[in-house]
Amino acid sequence: MTRQHTHAAGRRTGIPSRRGGRSAAPVPQAAVPRRGPGGRRALTTLFWVGLVAAVLPWWLDTPAGSLDSTGAVLTAAGRIAGLVAGYLLLVQVLMMSRLGLLGRLAGERISRWHRDVGATLVVTVLAHLSLIVVGYAAGRRSVLGQAGELLREYEDMVAAVAAAGILVLLGLTGIRAVRTALPYELWHHLHLASYLVLLLGFSHQFSNGAQLFPAGPVRAGWITAYGLVAAALLWGRVVAPLRFNLRHRLRVADVVAESPDTVSVYLTGDRLDRIDLLGGQFFRWRFLTRGCWWQSHPFSVSAAANGRWLRLTVKVVGRHTADLRDLDQGTRVWAEGPSGTFTAAHRTRERALLIAGGSGITPLRAMLEELPPGAALIYRARTPDDVLLNRELDWLAQERGTDVWYVIGSRDDQGPRQVMSAEGLRRLVPDVARRDVYLCGPPGLMEQSVRALRRAGVPRRQIHLATFEL
Ligand SMILES: Cc1cc2nc3c(=O)[nH]c(=O)nc-3n(C[C@H](O)[C@H](O)[C@H](O)COP(=O)(O)OP(=O)(O)OC[C@H]3O[C@@H](n4cnc5c(N)ncnc54)[C@H](O)[C@@H]3O)c2cc1C
Incomplete structure (x- = not known):
């Protein structure tokens, strides 16, 4: 079932809500400034430059022809994996620093990058561990014997293995099915163990890392990188929030x-x-x-x-x-x-279509006030009782020249399925392919809507997602 509110000119009465005495936000008349993908490109370039810089010391330290046995090749691969893992860990913690600038440059991609880097980090650490053990053992002794010797004889190795264990556990909580089954707070606190990984793994890199052990520019550069990440954490997690809340x-x-x-x-x-x-x-x-x-x-x-x-x-x-x-x-x-960069300021086109599911209306409701006239909202809900803030939405429809459609019904109902299909969306919003589309709601609705939007000709870069998942 759908119901449409078109933008009949209406007298401004203030946002009708269930509370008295409060009035609406002043409605901005000018379109908000646009922000492009330049920041993301700069960060991606910086990431790859950093990765090359992290591995370069191994390249410079390794004489041609020195990889002359299976053991030497495996050990070299293990060392490269170690350097990559150390670098990825820094990048990962930097992404957790909540540095405002980083969020602004990366945009909505940051959570995807965080997940991708996290998964790659776990694989790289496991590769580092196994390649080093097998490489050291090659032709000399059993793998288990070698692992025992590394743990017993090498400084900071026990702490490093503990860090790897914690990292694997964290990797498991990153799997979607596990993440959504955990209460948010438990997941959040487990996630903070990443700092423990950084602490436990720190000394191992310098006491055992072939490239980082000797004092010199490489070691100094690595320590500086750690210092910068620690400063970013201190700023993003402590100083900036303290300033905000005192203010x-x-x-x-x-x-x-x-x-x-x-x-x-x-x-x-x-x-x-x-x-x-x-x-x-x-x-x-x-x-x-x-x-x-x-x-x-x-x-x-x-x-x-x-x-x-x-x-x-x-x-x-x-x-x-x-x-x-x-x-x-x-x-x-x-x-x-x-x-977050799920905002009207990050759109690439003048007009926008917003698609909300259930409580996913909350950020879109705020965004509606900042979009220029001509925006459209499709609000998907199971029953009329699941529709939130509808009086405000109806008021905004009039005040901001916005089309609002409520699409009510269960997931299997034919009506809503048709409306949310590529043809249905095109019929409701004929210029959908020339709009930015913002989606917030349950994962199922988002995935299905993205497929329909792509079929309706909306380019990927015009689709913005907020999932309420971290
Ligand atoms: C960036 C961001 C913005 C958010 N904005 C809002 C918002 O404006 N309004 C809002 O209501 N929520 C919002 N959320 C979700 C909100 O943070 C969680 O619902 C809340 O932390 C759950 O805490 P809890 O202890 O009550 O439930 P938990 O014990 O953590 O969760 C209980 C169960 O509910 C599931 N669950 C969690 N969130 C939702 C959800 N939104 N809908 C359905 N099931 C869920 C969990 O998977 C879990 O199984 C947002 C989340 C993020 C990441």
Whole structure:
């Protein structure tokens, strides 16, 4: 079943919501600036240059003709894998530093890069371990005997093997089926063990690494790279959040039920007009109250910046989200962000189509306020009760000249399936191929919609995804 709201001119009345006294964000009239893919290209180039620089010392140190036996070849491969692994670990931790500049340059790709580098890192570490053991053992002794000797006789080897073990466990939690089965907080805390990997693996590189052991420019360069990553971590994880929270002193102003299983949390604070926030971005929120203070969860802002309040809209799916229903007014909030490039500023075309599923409406609702007139929203929900913030959406449809369609029905219903097909999308939005498309919702809806959009002729670079998965 579909229902359409077209943009009949309407008198501005303020956002109709279930709370009194609050009015909508001022609607920006100008289109937001566009940002191109140049940053991603620069980072990709830097990555490959760094990788070559990491392996170069081995190349320079290895005389021609010295790889004259199977053992020597395997050992050399192991050493290269070790250098690559050390470099990838640094890149991986850098991507966890939440450095704003990195996020801005990498855009939405950063989470995919993080997953890809993580998987490659695990494989490279395992390759390093096995190649070194087999290479050292070749023609001399058993592999097990060699492994025992390395553990007993080589300095920092036990710590390095422990680091490799933790890394493999982390790799397992990166598998989608495992990740989605774990509570967010457990997954998040396990993920922090990456720092332990960095610490445990650090000394091994210098005490056992053939290229890094001798004092000289290579060793100094490697230590400098570690220093820079540590500085990025300190800045992104400690200094910047501290500055933000001391400056804005956020606290809960109100908690409003949006549906039986969804609440909006309104926050106030100091100098909110100075927060450089775009619709579609998210913060990691820590509510400083009993039972919640030790957890920090990501939630998008569900209204554009207005200088007076911030809002997040939360669907109850587990323990933490259930606790947010009972937040008291005045509860202090520690926020890290804003993060993410799922914003109107990152589009490549003038017009946009937004596709939301369930609670995935939250970032899109905020983004709608910042898109120029002519945007379209398709909101997919199982039942009418699952539609969130619909009064605000209807108001925005009028105020911002936006077409809004509610597509209601279960996954197997023929009606919604047809609407969400390539032909259905083209019929609703004839110029879909010339729009940027923003999608946020359950993975199934996203995958199916991306396929339909591609068939409808939308280029990949015009499709932007937010999955609520890290
Ligand atoms: C960048 C980003 C932005 C987000 N923005 C929002 C937002 O604006 N509003 C919002 O409600 N959520 C949002 N989320 C999801 C939100 O962070 C999680 O729902 C929350 O952390 C779950 O915590 P919990 O302890 O209550 O549940 P958990 O115990 O962590 O999860 C319980 C179960 O629910 C599943 N689950 C987790 N999230 C969802 C979901 N969104 N829908 C259905 N099932 C889920 C988990 O896989 C798990 O099996 C966002 C996530 C990310 C990564």
